[in-house]
Amino acid sequence: xxxxxxxxxxxxxxxxxxxxxxxxxxxxxxxxxxxxxxxxxxxxxxxxxxxxxxxxxxxxxxxxxxxxxxxxxxxxxxxxxxxxxxxxxxxxxxxxxxxxxxxxxxxxxxxxxxxxxxxxxxxxxxxxxxxxxxxxxxxxxxxxxxxxxxxxxxxxxxxxxxxxxxxxxxxxxxxxxxxxxxxxxxxxxxxxxxxxxxxxxxxxxxxxxxxxxxxxxxxxxxxxxxxxxxxxxxxxxxxxxxxxxxxxxxxxxxxxxxxxxxxxxxxxxxxxxxxxxxxxxxxxxxxxxxxxxxxxxxxxxxxxxxxxxxxxxxxxxxxxxxxxxxxxxxxxxxxxxxxxxxxxxxxxxxxxxxxxxxxxxxxxxxxxxxxxxxxxxxxxxxxxxxxxxxxxxxxxxxxxxxxxxxxxxxxxxxxxxxxxxxxxxxxxxxxxxxxxxxxxxxxxxxxxxxxxxxxxxxxxxxx
Amino acid sequence: xxxxxxxxxxxxxxxxxxxxxxxxxxxxxxxxxxxxxxxxxxxxxxxxxxxxxxxxxxxxxxxxxxx
Numbered sequence: 001x002x003x004x005x006x007x008x009x010x011x012x013x014x015x016x017x018x019x020x021x022x023x024x025x026x027x028x029x030x031x032x033x034x035x036x037x038x039x040x041x042x043x044x045x046x047x048x049x050x051x052x053x054x055x056x057x058x059x060x061x062x063x064x065x066x067x068x069x070x071x072x073x074x075x076x077x078x079x080x081x082x083x084x085x086x087x088x089x090x091x092x093x094x095x096x097x098x099x100x101x102x103x104x105x106x107x108x109x110x111x112x113x114x115x116x117x118x119x120x121x122x123x124x125x126x127x128x129x130x131x132x133x134x135x136x137x138x139x140x141x142x143x144x145x146x147x148x149x150x151x152x153x154x155x156x157x158x159x160x161x162x163x164x165x166x167x168x169x170x171x172x173x174x175x176x177x178x179x180x181x182x183x184x185x186x187x188x189x190x191x192x193x194x195x196x197x198x199x200x201x202x203x204x205x206x207x208x209x210x211x212x213x214x215x216x217x218x219x220x221x222x223x224x225x226x227x228x229x230x231x232x233x234x235x236x237x238x239x240x241x242x243x244x245x246x247x248x249x250x251x252x253x254x255x256x257x258x259x260x261x262x263x264x265x266x267x268x269x270x271x272x273x274x275x276x277x278x279x280x281x282x283x284x285x286x287x288x289x290x291x292x293x294x295x296x297x298x299x300x301x302x303x304x305x306x307x308x309x310x311x312x313x314x315x316x317x318x319x320x321x322x323x324x325x326x327x328x329x330x331x332x333x334x335x336x337x338x339x340x341x342x343x344x345x346x347x348x349x350x351x352x353x354x355x356x357x358x359x360x361x362x363x364x365x366x367x368x369x370x371x372x373x374x375x376x377x378x379x380x381x382x383x384x385x386x387x388x389x390x391x392x393x394x395x396x397x398x399x400x401x402x403x404x405x406x407x408x409x410x411x412x413x414x415x416x417x418x419x420x421x422x423x424x425x426x427x428x429x430x431x432x433x434x435x436x437x438x439x440x441x442x443x444x445x446x447x448x449x450x451x452x453x454x455x456x457x458x459x460x461x462x463x
Numbered sequence: 464x465x466x467x468x469x470x471x472x473x474x475x476x477x478x479x480x481x482x483x484x485x486x487x488x489x490x491x492x493x494x495x496x497x498x499x500x501x502x503x504x505x506x507x508x509x510x511x512x513x514x515x516x517x518x519x520x521x522x523x524x525x526x527x528x529x530x
Contacts, residue, residue: 003525031509032484038514042521043477048467143501247496247503250488260481273470279522286518293510 003045003278005109005347007285008116009270010041012069012344013076013337014381016123016292017312023296024315025238025307026245030296032256038289040263042282044271050400055416059355059363061395061423065269066348067367067374068388073341074375075384079167079311080337083318089376095338096372099345103364112346119339120284123291126320126332130298133325138294141301148242151304155231158318159305163228167311168378171220172236180211180219183226191218223378235305245300258446259386265452266389269396270351295319312381313337394422394451402459414462422455466529473524480513480520 019037022030074092081091102108131137136144153160163183182188182205192199193216203211213219219236221227229235239245274281299306299315303322306315316333320326345368352367353360374384399418407414426447429436433444443450484505487495495505502510 031505032481035481035484035509035513035517039477039480039517042517043474046470046473046477046521046524048470139500139502146501246498246501246506248505250493250495253485253488256485256488264478264481274525276525276528278525282518282521282525286514289514290511 002113003274003281004113004116004284005350006272006274007041007045007281007347008112008340008343009069009347009351010044010267010344011116011119011285011288011340012073012385013340014069014072014312014385016119016288016340017076017316017337018382018385019289019292020296020299020315021307021312023293024299024304026248026300028249028251029256029259030248032251032260034289034293036260036263038285040260040267041271041285043264044267044269045274045278045281047268047273047400049273053406053413054355054357055413055419057416057419057423058396061391061419062351062355063363063367065388065392065396066352067371068384068391069270070345070348070367070371071374071379072381072384072388073344074371075379075381076311076313076337077341078375079309079313080317080334082165082167083309083311083314084334092372092375095341096368098342099349099368100365102342102346103349103361103368109346109350112343115339115343115346116284119336119343120288120291122332122336122339123288123295126316126329126336127291127294127298129326129329129332130295130302130320130323133323134298134302136301138297142246142297144242145297145301145304146242146246148301150241151235151238151245151300153229153231153233153235153305154303154322157229157231157303157305157322159227159229159308160231161228163226164305164309166221166223166225166227167309167314168380169220169223170237170308170310171218172308174213174215174217174219174234174236175240176215176234178213178233178236179230180213181228182207182209182211183228186222186225186227188225189220191220193217229305235308237308238304242300254442255445258442258449261452262386262389262393262446262448265393265397265401265448266386268401269392270389298323310380390446390448390451391423391426393448394426394455395419398422398452398455399459402456402463404459404463407463409462414459417462418455418459421458422451425454426451469528470524473521476520477517480517483513484509 022033074095077091077095078088082088185206188203190201299319303319306318320330349364352364356363399415404415429443429447429450436444497504
C-alpha cells in the first residue's frame, strides 16, 4: 500500500467536513483539531513497519473499526442527498452501490489515489473560486469575519427563503427575539426563562405556523425538522460576534488531551507506515487540511448559518451557493465529498481484505451493508468516527506500539492478546460508562483512555 | 542511527508539536488570544505554523530515513 493510498483512510468526508464546520462555528477545539488532523496521520506514516502475523482478533478489530468509520462516512452523503432535495437513503444507497461496484470490479483500486487527489483538488479549486468571487484571500476573509459585529442570516440564505433542514436533534439558544416558521409539521420544545424559573412548553406546529421566541429561550428541534428564520437576526448557536468567533475560546484540557490521544493512536492503528518514497502523502494531507480550514473561514464570512443544520456536509454544499460568482462551482463541494468518500472507503477495504484472507470481499461487503444500515439513523458522524478510531487505538495501535515482536503465549501471538484485552476494556468502559463514578466520567466519555493503556500493558507484561 | 530509531525520533518530535496549544490554554491571561496581523497566536500556530512544520519534518524523516 503506498503512503498516499493508506492516507486516504484518514481524509474521509467526516474529518474534512467536521474541520470545516468546527472552524465555521468558532468551536473552542477548532485550532487543535486542525493541528491534530495533520499531525496524527503523519505520526502514523512514520511508525516503524511491523510484520505481526495476521490473527483473527486483529482482523475482527480492524473490521469493527472500519465499519464504524465507514458508517460515519456514509452519514454526510445521506445528509447531502437531503440538502440536494432527495431523501437520506438515496445518498446512502448510491454510495453503497458505488462501493459494491468498486469491490467487484478488477483493478478498481487504481482509482483510490486518484480519488484522493481529485477530492483534494476539488477542495482547493472551490477555495480558489471563493477567493476569486469574493476578491479576498482566506486571511482577508478571516479579518472580515472577525470584524463582523454579529453573525446574522442574510436575506438570500436558504434558511430564510425556503427553510433549512436539521440533520440532527439540536438545541438552539437565542440571544434575541426571533420568529421561526415551521416549513413542515414538527414538534418544538421551548425552555422559557420566567424570572428565576424555567418553563418548558412543547409546541406542535403545522406547516406555516410561526413560533416566537424571546431572548434567553432555548428551542429543541428534532432531526428532520424544516424551519425558516428571519433575515438580519443572529444565527442561534453561532458566536456572539466575529471577534468572539476569531478568539475561539479555550476547550477543557482533559477533553482536548483525550481527543488528541484518540486521534493520534487511531491514526496509528488505521494508517500504515510509509516507505522512503512516501513524501507526497504529507504534502497532500497539509493541502487538504488547510483547504478545509479555508472553507470554514469563507463559510463564516459569507454564510455563517451553514453549521446550523448539524450536518458536516452543509458548508461544502452551501457556501459556494451563497457567494455570487461562485454558484456555478457549487458542484465542487459534492465532488469533493464523493471523491474523498471513495478514497477513504478504498483504503478501509484494503485494510479489511488484507486481514480477512480469501473471505476478504465478503467481509468487506458485510461491513458496507452494516455501515449503510447504521447510517440511515441520524447518528452524529463525529461520534461514529471517534468510536471507530477509539477501537483502532485500543486494539491495533496500542499493542503495536508496545512492540510484541513475534512473542507468543499459549500459542497466541502477544499482540493479539493485547488487542483482545484492549477491545474488552473498550467495550467494558462503554457498557459501564453510566454507572462509573463521576470522577471516572472522562473514561466513560473517552473509553480509549482506559483501553489503550490496558492493551499496551498486557503486551508489555506478556512479551 | 537505525531506521526504526530514526522514525521513533520523528514520531516523538511530531507529538511534541501538539503540546504548545495545550500549555497556552493553561497560562493565565489567555496569551493564545493575542492577535498578530488580525489572527490569534493560537490560530497562527495550530492552523498554519505547526502543520507546515510537521509536514516538513515528516517529509524529511521519510526521505532521509536510513536504509
